[in-house]
Amino acid sequence: MSNTLPLTPDDVATIVAILDGSAYDRLEVNTGRFILKVVREGAGWTQEWDWTASAVVTGAAILGVEAVEAEQDPRSLIRAPLPGIFYRAPAPGAPPFVEIGDRVAPDSVIGIIETMKLMNPVHAGMTGVVEAFLVDNSAMVANGEGLIVVVEDVVEEGG
Amino acid sequence: MIRRLFIANRGEIALRIIRTARRMGIVTILGASEADRQSLPAHLADEVVIVGPSPSSRSYLSIEAVIAAARAAGADAIHPGYGFLSENAAFARAAAEAGIVFVGPDVASLEAMGDKLMARRVAIDAGLPVVPGGEAATRQEARSRVAEVGYPVLLKAVSGGGGRGMKRVDREADLDASIDMAMSEAQAAFGDARIYVERFIGRGRHVEVQILGDGATAIHLGTRDCSIQRRFQKLVEEAPAPGIPDSQHQALLDAAVRLARHLAYRGAGTVEFLVDADSFDFYFLEMNARIQVEHPVTEAVTGVDLIEQQLLIADGQPLGLDQAAATPRGHAIEVRINAEDWRADFRPSAGRVSRAAWPAGEHIRVDTHIASGGEVPPFYDSLLGKLIVSGASRAEAVARLSAALAQLRIEGVSTTTELHRLIAADPRFVRGGVDTRFFEGLAHG
Numbered sequence: 203m204s205n206t207l208p209l210t211p212d213d214v215a216t217i218v219a220i221l222d223g224s225a226y227d228r229l230e231v232n233t234g235r236f237i238l239k240v241v242r243e244g245a246g247w248t249q250e251w252d253w254t255a256s257a258v259v260t261g262a263a264i265l266g267v268e269a270v271e272a273e274q275d276p277r278s279l280i281r282a283p284l285p286g287i288f289y290r291a292p293a294p295g296a297p298p299f300v301e302i303g304d305r306v307a308p309d310s311v312i313g314i315i316e317t318m319k320l321m322n323p324v325h326a327g328m329t330g331v332v333e334a335f336l337v338d339n340s341a342m343v344a345n346g347e348g349l350i351v352v353v354e355d356v357v358e359e360g361g
Numbered sequence: 362m363i364r365r366l367f368i369a370n371r372g373e374i375a376l377r378i379i380r381t382a383r384r385m386g387i388v389t390i391l392g393a394s395e396a397d398r399q400s401l402p403a404h405l406a407d408e409v410v411i412v413g414p415s416p417s418s419r420s421y422l423s424i425e426a427v428i429a430a431a432r433a434a435g436a437d438a439i440h441p442g443y444g445f446l447s448e449n450a451a452f453a454r455a456a457a458e459a460g461i462v463f464v465g466p467d468v469a470s471l472e473a474m475g476d477k478l479m480a481r482r483v484a485i486d487a488g489l490p491v492v493p494g495g496e497a498a499t500r501q502e503a504r505s506r507v508a509e510v511g512y513p514v515l516l517k518a519v520s521g522g523g524g525r526g527m528k529r530v531d532r533e534a535d536l537d538a539s540i541d542m543a544m545s546e547a548q549a550a551f552g553d554a555r556i557y558v559e560r561f562i563g564r565g566r567h568v569e570v571q572i573l574g575d576g577a578t579a580i581h582l583g584t585r586d587c588s589i590q591r592r593f594q595k596l597v598e599e600a601p602a603p604g605i606p607d608s609q610h611q612a613l614l615d616a617a618v619r620l621a622r623h624l625a626y627r628g629a630g631t632v633e634f635l636v637d638a639d640s641f642d643f644y645f646l647e648m649n650a651r652i653q654v655e656h657p658v659t660e661a662v663t664g665v666d667l668i669e670q671q672l673l674i675a676d677g678q679p680l681g682l683d684q685a686a687a688t689p690r691g692h693a694i695e696v697r698i699n700a701e702d703w704r705a706d707f708r709p710s711a712g713r714v715s716r717a718a719w720p721a722g723e724h725i726r727v728d729t730h731i732a733s734g735g736e737v738p739p740f741y742d743s744l745l746g747k748l749i750v751s752g753a754s755r756a757e758a759v760a761r762l763s764a765a766l767a768q769l770r771i772e773g774v775s776t777t778t779e780l781h782r783l784i785a786a787d788p789r790f791v792r793g794g795v796d797t798r799f800f801e802g803l804a805h806g
Contacts, residue, residue, distance in 0.1 A: 207379070207405055210380070211727065214721050215722055215723050215725070218721050218722040218723070219722070219723060222722070236732075239718075240721060243718075243768045244768065245764060246764055246765065246768050247720070247722045247768070248718040248720055248721055248768050248770065249718070249719050249721035250717060250718040250719070250732075250733055251717070251732035252733040253404055253732050253734065253735075254733070254734035
């Protein structure tokens with residue numbers, strides 16, 4: 203159950219139209235709730251949806267919240283939103299997006315993941331301080347793999 | 362205003378209703394059976410209530426269970442989809458008694474169209490042509506009906522539906538045995554031995570008209586041709602019906618609107634006709650007082666969201682469309698992708714769909730609840746999804762259908778995909794305007 207429907211059929215048609223005008227043959231979107239693969243097949247395109255991760259992910263997320271509450275552990279993981287190659291900097295030789303000790307906000311970009319020649323920014327999704335990196339620059343990461351440990355700010359109740 | 366809509370259905374139509382309701386800002390509550398707890402509609406509805414165990418007799422077909430679930434969920438309206446309780450007058454009445462709006466026509470319309478004989482009488486009152494024929498309760502009555510109607514005749518159960526127990530009789534010598542058999546089959550299947558005797562139309566086409574009414578007025582949204590059937594189950598539908606002379610086509614549309622106005626019909630409905638493929642004479646068959654499986658082809662050529670229209674009309678609003686606004690443009694074709702082994706007499710094929718790669722892109726619409734990893738429970742019908750293609754012309758739509766079917770990949774269960782590839786490549790289909798015997802003549806490759 204969710205409050206938002208995923209892409210409408212019109213959205214999918216728009217994605218196909220964009221891809222059709224490009225050199226790309228394949229796009230994979232993995233949101234944790236669903237995986238959508240749009241693939242060029244001969245003269246046309248197919249859409250393949252997979253929702254099987256949805257129930258599992260929901261279960262894991264609930265367990266995660268319970269574990270944190272039980273231990274009062276303020277540390278959280280920023281996870282890879284999709285599989286690919288993880289880069290800490292926007293370009294070779296450029297300064298990293300974040301270093302240990304930096305403060306991040308939900309919108310902060312902490313790295314990028316290259317998937318099928320597309321660069322996808324990774325957002326922190328939380329507020330806190332970077333404590334450790336779990337993967338090296340230009341390492342291959344799996345979907346959902348932990349990338350960075352963040353000590354989250356304690357949110358005061360009743361605010 | 363409808364704020365909380367209970368969906369008393371499953372599968373692709375449940376998902377279809379969720380999409381439109383969501384766009385309209387209506388909260389959706391899915392009434393699911395145990396078997397459908399993990400279905401895609403259950404994932405995507407705002408709320409889910411389990412209406413009962415997996416067998417539909419104890420869940421989707423149980424008026425008591427569905428109404429109780431809708432009440433408990435605080436629903437202010439129920440959309441019944443198609444099949445199940447969608448044309449059940451007792452269900453509509455029970456909803457009204459529970460203070461819940463039934464998204465469908467008035468109980469009077471459901472009752473008038475729910476019984477074939479009454480529907481025929483009402484159609485005659487409204488001035489529609491009907492196939493010559495009549496009811497018979499005994500062999501003697503059946504014989505005198507045949508004498509009035511003339512050979513060949515079709516015998517069918519008065520209480521039947523879905524093509525069960527239909528018999529064609531071509532000559533006097535076979536008549537008595539056929540009548541006896543039809544009556545005993547009708548008694549066994551429906552507990553009602555009465556049969557209906559009608560003229561058999563040799564080359565008939567199944568053409569239907571989509572109508573919308575608000576009780577005060579009614580309009581049509583064009584024709585659909587559903588002649589490609591096997592054992593009276595539709596396989597392919599298209600809009601508009603091809604190759605019918607303009608004057609006859611207009612007469613069909615006018616007849617459907619006349620019936621809707623005669624009934625002061627409220628909601629979406631479909632008036633079905635048998636059209637003689639040679640003379641284009643047409644006869645009223647029945648009216649379906651609900652949304653149809655094949656409604657997307659009409660949506661594709663008119664741009665009208667029929668589910669939205671149903672919800673607006675159920676809400677008591679006057680029809681916001683006039684006839685000119687609903688004029689069809691171009692052509693659309695739908696094929697039903699069923700989980701069936703069509704080479705083994707269409708044996709249902711339940712199980713887990715390991716992969717579902719549906720066609721995508723402009724002029725392609727896919728209505729399905731089946732994604733990769735999706736389950737096809739053994740309890741319900743075999744519809745996996747519907748592939749709808751459209752084009753400026755029928756030729757363009759047919760070409761797109763072939764291309765889209767070439768891309769469709771469903772693995773893990775048997776499907777009718779390959780059958781549809783054969784149909785799309787059949788010269789008779791490419792030419793258009795086939796009759797209901799098309800399937801018998803299909804080259805089975």
